[in-house]
Amino acid sequence: MSEDRPLEPAEQNALFQEITQALTHALPPAWQECLVAYRALGSYSEMPGQVTMAAGSGLPSPFTPPRQVAELFERLRAGMYRPGTGTWFTATFRLTFPFTYDVRFDGEREPAWVVAPPKPAFAEERRRFPRDAEHTPDWLAERPAGGPELPIAKPFDSTGPDGRPVVERPEVPAEERDTLVRYLENAPMVLAARSFDADMMDPGRAREVPLTYHTDGTWIWPGAVGYYLRAHGVPPEPELVAHIRARGFEIPEVGDDVRSAAVAVITGSS
Template sequence: MTQPPASLNQQQQQQLVWQIGHALATPLPPGWQQMRVEYRAAGRHIEVDLLVTGQDGLPRPAQPSPEAVQLLGNLRAGMYQPGRGTWLSAILVYGSATVLSTDFLVDVEPPWRQAPPPIGFQDELRFFPRAEESIPPWLRQRAGLDVVPAAAPSVATPLAETPDSLKSPRVYDGLDESGRPVVNREPLSPAERDRVLAYLDAAPVVLASRSYDADAFDPDREPLVPLNFRTDGRWYWPGAVAYYLREHDVAPDPELLGHIRALRFTLPEVGEPERELAVAAITGQPST
């Protein structure tokens, strides 16, 4: 395989997702409630995990059928975009009679059971060519290509112990001469955008106002920017961060984004001490 196959349109992709669900479900005993399949690939390296939830509500691993694995590969190939590449991992969740969710990640390295060798990533770029700007640094490094200057690897911020050690992001990168916000950040893929929003929105609110702020990117719009603050015990951020990502595709501060990625988009437990530290950091008052 040296040339990517023809791309599938949206309707064909949806039809193939249904076919994958049927192929996964056919060998299963009746009565299952949910299926979750995760497919990870780079070149010829493929990993597939299937979890099936039965009537007792407990998810158990199951063996995906060869037909389902092949169809997942067809879906990946059919979603290739010239110059952009295709997704490296996907999570499809099925109910007994519906598709519950689909999540496709193009630029984020999958959580491999066993990382592919360099040839796997080299094959990936041969099978699904990407423009230089669409090759993330981790993929470039894995494939043994010359590494271009890039941002530091994603590192999770440690739990804060004092208000001063809590971090707060830049909402945007500055203002132009007219006072409008300036942003110099790479946009997120739709799938990663949803995962980042879920993380930001899941963090507990520690301070909030009943009023709303004006939209800095669209001042004529009705004020809808939440005047609140959330925390994950390492960072605290204003409601504007999630709002501008949701409404204007403004990615969070790169350092906060790297922190979220390093945690694999999973919010840590936030207890009362962490909330009090965040309030102290926001208000400038000593924590109790």
């Protein structure tokens, strides 16, 4: 259930003003109109933007809004949640030079995603912003039925003919690595063995790979994921990284029921 405090109309207007200010400071000189579409589900979000210049062809060009704008929209989305009816999925914000804005919300239709959100985002949305059945659109209620709601991340993509791990994933930026490792290693542990496994990247190394499983209530991952990132720079699955980044690298509280569900998924008893 959402723990975010509802925002009063005056507080919502204050956030609109902050969004306007952040955009005007980031837009190029001689801009005429800016359009931003903030789309969110659970902790997944995307925010494509475009800008039209005062002089030129009159056709819009792609524009990347500052991260601050996404944070303001997320506060707005959480603060506009109403028990039983949910909150919006898409906010379309149109800013016309110099400070005139128009904003529209859609809390029913599935957003026109640029990149489809991972499956865990659907379950996370329902947990964070619960809706009564009559206010839950079919696309939100039915999408997760095709698979488990707590996917298990793998340390590697595959194993080569020589038995060594194969990884084909985007690198984790150096400035995020330590923060990501802390998240992976400090998230609630739901299963653990007393022994350690061998290092598949360096078999001659001491056995230090933890035989554990962690969860943040949306994903499950073995302790090896954090170990290989810390010891060898092996990036986790990109969907897991995107999820953790969208959470601001903050580990949530995970209830006993979710921990039990994670154990059931790991052991195959779910």
